Amino acid sequence: MYITRAKKDFIRRHYIEGQLNICHMAEVLELRPETIRFYLKDFDIIAKEFPDKLQDFNFFLGKEKVRKAGPWYHHLVELLPELVAAEEGPVLFAAKLYRRYALRYPQEYSKARFYYLFRRWFDENKEALCAAKIQAKYTQEEIELLKSWRRSNDRHRWQVAVALMSVYTYHSLDKVAQRIDCTPLTLRGWLNIYRKEGLAGLDRPGTKRPIKAERAAEIEKKMDELVHLVRQSPKNYGIDRASWSITDLATVFSRESGHYICQSTVSNYLKRRGVRYKRSREVIASTDPLFLEKYRAIQHVLENLAKNEKFFSIDEYGPCSVRPKGGRRLAMPGEQPVYQKVDKGKGWFICTCALELSTNQLTWFYSRKKDTAEMIQLIEVLSAQYQNQKRLFLSWDAASWHASKQLLDYLEEINAPSYRKEKHTPLIALAPLPARAPHLNVIESVFSGMSKSVIRNSDYDSVVECRAAIDRYFQKRNLYFLENPKRAGNKIWGKERVKAVFNKANICRNL
Numbered sequence: 001m002y003i004t005r006a007k008k009d010f011i012r013r014h015y016i017e018g019q020l021n022i023c024h025m026a027e028v029l030e031l032r033p034e035t036i037r038f039y040l041k042d043f044d045i046i047a048k049e050f051p052d053k054l055q056d057f058n059f060f061l062g063k064e065k066v067r068k069a070g071p072w073y074h075h076l077v078e079l080l081p082e083l084v085a086a087e088e089g090p091v092l093f094a095a096k097l098y099r100r101y102a103l104r105y106p107q108e109y110s111k112a113r114f115y116y117l118f119r120r121w122f123d124e125n126k127e128a129l130c131a132a133k134i135q136a137k138y139t140q141e142e143i144e145l146l147k148s149w150r151r152s153n154d155r156h157r158w159q160v161a162v163a164l165m166s167v168y169t170y171h172s173l174d175k176v177a178q179r180i181d182c183t184p185l186t187l188r189g190w191l192n193i194y195r196k197e198g199l200a201g202l203d204r205p206g207t208k209r210p211i212k213a214e215r216a217a218e219i220e221k222k223m224d225e226l227v228h229l230v231r232q233s234p235k236n237y238g239i240d241r242a243s244w245s246i247t248d249l250a251t252v253f254s255r256e257s258g259h260y261i262c263q264s265t266v267s268n269y270l271k272r273r274g275v276r277y278k279r280s281r282e283v284i285a286s287t288d289p290l291f292l293e294k295y296r297a298i299q300h301v302l303e304n305l306a307k308n309e310k311f312f313s314i315d316e317y318g319p320c321s322v323r324p325k326g327g328r329r330l331a332m333p334g335e336q337p338v339y340q341k342v343d344k345g346k347g348w349f350i351c352t353c354a355l356e357l358s359t360n361q362l363t364w365f366y367s368r369k370k371d372t373a374e375m376i377q378l379i380e381v382l383s384a385q386y387q388n389q390k391r392l393f394l395s396w397d398a399a400s401w402h403a404s405k406q407l408l409d410y411l412e413e414i415n416a417p418s419y420r421k422e423k424h425t426p427l428i429a430l431a432p433l434p435a436r437a438p439h440l441n442v443i444e445s446v447f448s449g450m451s452k453s454v455i456r457n458s459d460y461d462s463v464v465e466c467r468a469a470i471d472r473y474f475q476k477r478n479l480y481f482l483e484n485p486k487r488a489g490n491k492i493w494g495k496e497r498v499k500a501v502f503n504k505a506n507i508c509r510n511l
Contacts, residue, residue: 003031011036015043072108073117079104080121094118138164142199160202163187164194181264222261223269226253230275230330240472242457243329246270274333288398288434295440298431301393305358308390311431312354312382313442315396316370320455321345322466327456339459347463351470352378354394355443356386360481362446362474366467372404383414383425391427398435450474 007029014025020040026033083097098114109117138146149161159180166176177184193201211219229249234241237252250266270276288294305311323345331337352374353364363381367374382392396402411428413419420427438444450473460466 003029003035007031008039011039012043015040072105075105075108076101076114076117077121080118084122145199157203160190163190181262183260183262185260219269222253222257222259223273225257226266226269227273227275227332229253229256230270240469241453242325242455243327243452270330275330277328278331278337279328287436291434291437294432294434298395298433301431302357305393306390308388309393310359310386310389310391311357311393311395313357313395314352314354314378315438315441315443315447316350316352316374317447317450318350319348320351320466321348322460322463324459325456327452329457339457346461349463349467350374351467353443353446354378354382355446357442359485361478364474370399370401372401372406372410375401375407376410379410379414379428383423383428386426387424389426391429393429393431395431395433395441397433397438397441402432446477 010029011025014020022033022036022040025031025036029036079101080097083100086100087097094115095111097118098111101109101114146161146165149157150165152158152161159182162180163176163182166179174184177187180187190202226249229252230244234244234248234252237256239248239252241248246263246266250261250263253266254260302311323342324339326337326339329337350367350370351364352367353362355362363378363385365377365381367377379394382394386392401407411430414423414425415427419425433440450470454466454469454473458466458469460469
């Protein structure tokens with residue numbers, strides 16, 4: 001509901017003068033009568049509670065306070081505690097509450113408005129409602145016992161205590177199950193046991209209770225199947241990765257076996273079998289004497305980046321030889337991951353990439369060289385793709401072809417006003433990175449995720465097949481950020497090292 005200030009003042013003057021012809025004011029101001037009534041109600045409340053503010057034409061209560069002052073809202077607030085207290089189960093269903101409300105007040109709030117007001121009222125009174133529900137559900141002795149279980153280092157008792165003290169606070173059962181790392185089916189089973197046997201039926205500490213031989217054999221069988229799964233390629237199960245992640249293992253195991261298994265159980269089983277991730281590390285450091293000046297210049301550009309300007313992080317991936325590749329993978333205790341060494345690869349390629357930081361969109365093409373001609377080609381591609389922008393900033397490392405005389409002469413030519421007017425191209429500006437600082441190049445984070453997903457632990461049959469895998473990864477990434485526009489990289493597929501934003505604390509490259 002938005003009307004001009006002049007119309008609000010018109011309504012207030014008529015209210016003060018006692019001229020309350022609603023239809024006349026609605027016709028003159030071209031407003032609905034309901035809008036006139038709303039502001040008259042606003043002034044009624046001001047006259048009763050703040051009489052000295054009635055002549056202040058800058059003072060209004062706001063629509064929420066006006067609506068809460070009406071009889072409908074008072075009826076709702078009086079009835080809601082009774083409706084909530086009458087609910088038996090641990091879950092509140094707003095639709096069920098509304099049906100009972102509508103029986104009492106059929107001519108008042110609609111379902112959508114009821115849902116909104118109920119959510120606001122519940123959030124304001126949640127602590128008191130939950131405390132009252134727990135006090136009504138459990139005896140004082142049971143509450144004290146649950147609190148002691150919650151402080152216990154016994155996992156089973158802790159799970160039961162958190163579950164029983166959370167489900168009756170109207171939290172989602174799925175969220176509670178996820179919090180204590182169990183399945184919703186297990187959680188419902190505990191609730192049924194409590195209803196039938198009380199806390200005594202649940203007092204079975206998981207770490208102290210002896211495991212039956214049948215259960216132990218079943219667990220061993222699951223661990224054997226999990227290890228067997230680790231030894232196979234994820235692509236055999238429709239996972240477009242070169243190595244396993246814990247999440248993928250849990251998903252595939254649950255799907256293949258027909259029995260749900262959570263990620264923490266997968267991790268626990270692998271630890272019991274001694275399976276670990278292994279990798280090596282290296283250390284790099286920039287020796288550029290102008291490191292701070294270049295870094296601050298880039299930060300200044302990003303802090304003042306306009307909506308019609310784009311900033312690109314640019315680098316080349318490769319030369320990448322297509323041959324069997326090693327990498328970080330799950331390994332059995334005492335087992336060293338190996339791959340077949342070959343003297344000659346099946347071909348090689350270079351992938352030139354540009355990452356636009358504000359939209360997280362990638363532009364890429366393949367070549368056989370790292371030289372000025374490829375940089376000129378990239379600039380032509382970006383100029384055509386972002387033709388509607390005013391200026392493009394290109395940030396890359398200190399390679400010689402990134403600052404060659406031929407490239408600078410080309411930039412001077414295409415930045416000329418006559419050329420830009422004729423071709424309708426954006427202005428191209430350079431924002432070079434410090435020398436020997438690949439960890440500051442944001443696109444290295446994308447390369448790291450791509451390499452981990454499709455290059456490491458791979459053995460492609462041809463260059464074409466390898467390029468196709470890279471294209472699929474980049475296309476999925478671009479599509480993800482088109483649907484979820486964020487400056488983030490660590491949530492894409494769980495593969496990129498850090499957020500895809502320029503930050504000196506980021507270590508974008510694998511170290």
